[in-house]
Amino acid sequence: MPENFAHNLKDLKLKATPKRLAILSLLAEELSYASPEEVWRKLRRNFASIGLPTVYRNLEDLANGGLITKVIHPNRQLYYYFCPNSHHHHHFICLSCRKVEDINFCGMEEIEKKVDGTVLSHIVQVNGLCRDCAESHGGTP
Amino acid sequence: MPENFAHNLKDLKLKATPKRLAILSLLAEELSYASPEEVWRKLRRNFASIGLPTVYRNLEDLANGGLITKVIHPNRQLYYYFCPNSHHHHHFICLSCRKVEDINFCGMEEIEKKVDGTVLSHIVQVNGLCRDCAESHGGTP
């Protein structure tokens, strides 16, 4: 299953610009979530000029297109990560090292039936410390 | 079950100040979530001087103490609501009229067992349009 980000972008009617492709492969290499500024700093290694607003805009567009996912972080800053899994699932995020672990469970089917209204989206996210971080700094993020 | 907010606050080692009590009863009267500024505007009816930072601080303290709950909103602004239900549950929030509906389901017990780490918190929230809003403005928040 070779990842063809250019094709993915075309499906979303987004142009396959070098910067978009770089953002995607950059995030795909990481197993953790990243902030726009961190992505920007890494991109600057390969692009002489790249604006932070471009990174913000692209991360948002890619998330809206479903290619990457947003993290809901207690500190209220934006974070994004790339998850190669295509089926619907959710995540356990480490608040310390930012590692992301799949959670292959979603009770939303049952929930949606009970709701008296139209469901537009749902959030399921588990926050904590991964095993490594829990062992090293015993409890506090 | 008469709500004794003063007692609740003392349990949290928070002083039962008139403003805190006013925030709690104000939110308890509403069936929808409110922004700090909205809470502030209402408080100003009864308090000659009340600072917006006080409202922000108290809403955060009350949420940390578990007396009120935060909404995770797509627009990334802060919102809070009061839920009288004491058992663990989650919510369906209307993005249009801000009404909140209980969801008496949480698959977290099963999830926590599978996670390779220490769970500190979890988010389950369903966003959409309540029946009334879905009928009136057919689909868009």
Next chain:
DNA sequence: ATTGTAAATAGAAATGATTTCTTTTTAGAA
């Protein structure tokens, strides 16, 4: 009741992550 003290608050000011704006460049279709 009075006092002492940590907690709470007002008000003003700062903050800084995110967004907006305008001009220039580019991807990709024709």
Next chain:
DNA sequence: TTCTAAAAAGAAATCATTTCTATTTACAAT
């Protein structure tokens, strides 16, 4: 190659939220 809408740079603005300091207050201990 040409054309055009989309994308991007760079600078600037935004504004919800936080920080800071002086003052006031809740309430526990006299």
